[in-house]
Amino acid sequence: MSDTIIRKKQPRTHLDLDEDKKQNTSAFRSILRYGRPHRFTFVLIFFCSLLGIAAELSQPYLIKVAIDDHLALGRTGLTFLIQIALVYLVLSVISFVFTYIQNNLLQYAGQNIVAALRKDLFTHITKMSMSFFDRKHSGSLVTNVSSDTETISSFFTQVLLSLIRDGMMLVMIIVFMFQLDVTLALYSVAVLPFIALVAVLFRKYLRETYQQARTRLSRLVSFIAENLSGMFLIQAYHQEKEQMKQFNEQNGQYFSANVRQIRSNVIFNRTFDILGNIALVLMIWLGGKAVLGSSLEVGVLYAFISYIRQFFQPINQITMQWNTFQSTTVSMERIWAILSTDPGVKEPDTNKAVTLTTDDVNGRIDFNDVSFGYLEDQPIIHNLNLTVHAGEMIGIVGTTGAGKSTVISLLNRFYDVNEGSIEIDGVDIRKMPQETLHRIVGLIQQDPFLFSGSIIDNIRLFREDVPKEQVIEACKFVGADSMIRRLADGYDTHLSKRGSGLSAGERQLISFARIVVFQPRILILDEATANLDSHTEQLVQNALSSVAAGRTTIVIAHRLSTIMHADRILVMQEGRIVESGTHKELMELRGTYEDLYQHALEAGRETIFEEKSRNDAG
Known part of the structure; x- marks a missing residue:
């Protein structure tokens, strides 16, 4: 039967x-x-x-x-x-x-x-x-x-x-x-x-x-x-x-x-x-x-x-x-x-809300015994404890489904943790108005979203109170100014849906310029260089170095070359941090990180990484 x-x-x-x-x-x-x-x-x-x-x-x-x-x-x-x-x-x-x-x-x-x-x-x-x-x-x-x-x-x-x-x-x-x-x-x-x-x-x-x-x-x-x-x-x-x-x-x-x-x-x-x-x-x-x-x-x-x-x-x-x-x-x-549907992520009560200005934030991040799953009976993050010091740059690597992007979603409070807490400078992010949190935390994704409109409006996100001169300075800072000026109408060039007239690297440079304009204290890059060729990746890496200076930076890396100079690299597996250290320290462990590195070399994706490794060894 x-x-x-x-x-x-x-x-x-x-x-x-x-x-x-x-x-x-x-x-x-x-x-x-x-x-x-x-x-x-x-x-x-x-x-x-x-x-x-x-x-x-x-x-x-x-x-x-x-x-x-x-x-x-x-x-x-x-x-x-x-x-x-x-x-x-x-x-x-x-x-x-x-x-x-x-x-x-x-x-x-x-x-x-x-x-x-x-x-x-x-x-x-x-x-x-x-x-x-x-x-x-x-x-x-x-x-x-x-x-x-x-x-x-x-x-x-x-x-x-x-x-x-x-x-x-x-x-x-x-x-x-x-x-x-x-x-x-x-x-x-x-x-x-x-x-x-x-x-x-x-x-x-x-x-x-x-x-x-x-x-x-x-x-x-x-x-x-x-x-x-x-x-x-x-x-x-x-x-x-x-x-x-x-x-x-x-x-x-x-x-x-x-x-x-x-x-x-x-x-x-x-x-x-x-x-x-x-x-x-x-x-x-x-x-x-x-x-x-x-x-x-x-x-x-x-x-x-x-x-x-x-x-x-x-x-x-x-x-x-x-x-x-x-x-x-x-x-x-x-x-x-x-x-009648209430948001799953709710604003804090007015009398309990903690409002911080960007100048007040140092950028220390604490994950305190955090557990989370999109379905309650299927946890993805397990009792995560992590401290990111102010001004530190850390990289997060791991196979697909390890929980890397989920950690970032929790920090941005796209979802609330099931257990534990996430704090910025000792303040639980659930006590911050979301407007405050998203002003403090800047996110650059693998495929940055561009709206239909001019380039300048996409950089300042249609805020007329941001002067054009400030936008131009931001673009010069990240190396996007010369690229934009080559376009037919320069900063007034009208973009179609999702910026289809620009290359992936050009869209990323515009997203970096946004970060400079709005000055968040914490910067997150979620696979930001995954779809770029080596030349464009180098341009984006230079922009990243400029933007990350003085900021707490978390980089989720598809290419290990993106995070080889990070202050600390975290290796995630099944929702847990299984290894932590610098590139050199992790290679000496001969564990999961080395396996990822060897796999990347065999796949032919890490030419830049290999060159930099040789230079460092020399």
């Missing part, structure tokens, strides 16, 4: 459903709070709708008066007809003006609400810790910020308009119909329970179809984003056909879900059309019999038929907006799921 255990999907209980309802209600209320600053605008919208609808619904009643009180009695004077026409025109103009004002006010309020929501959502995302981005794909977040907020915009500009205008129109039509004839009005409103029944029956199905379509769209967007960012790899390994196959599969799934959603919407809307037409035929039949029996005036029947047509128009509009409302509910839940 197979040892595989087949787990049955547990049925959802009433407690689960109640919890979902509470979350849905919480999300809806939280998003609606964004409308509070515009409450007076909504009051004005209500009164504009009231006046516009009153003017529109007075028109059939005006025709009824003209037919029954004048034309039916033989009063057909031209003066009277002109008066009726002028009153009708005035009512039409009033309806148009107030409807126009109402729509503009609603669009203004709705767009402001969604702009504020989108701003808060983006701000909240930027404050989330790295563990959040480990779980959430960038394509999904793009969908949240763009598409989901647009859906909520549709709620405020379409659904809310329908609830105000069409709901008010429906009530006023019923009032007018009861004013004209109670019996026919009762027959008309008798269809309302059927409408409510259809809405209830379709509600869950419409919600499920929309949610499925949105989920598959999010997956498709994520897939496209991944492929665009990795296009060089796809072309290098001729993966176009395989990726196209996967795209067609994702696209087909979204197509099927979208067709299903559209089909359900069509059935839902056409059902109401049929109900409306049945009611209209019934009213014409009953009203016609009453007119023939002389128990109902012709003008009343005309007005009633007009109101019946208008009676189902707001109902149809409201039911059509039901689909948008369902999609809005799903979008609100998705956005609220992000807004």
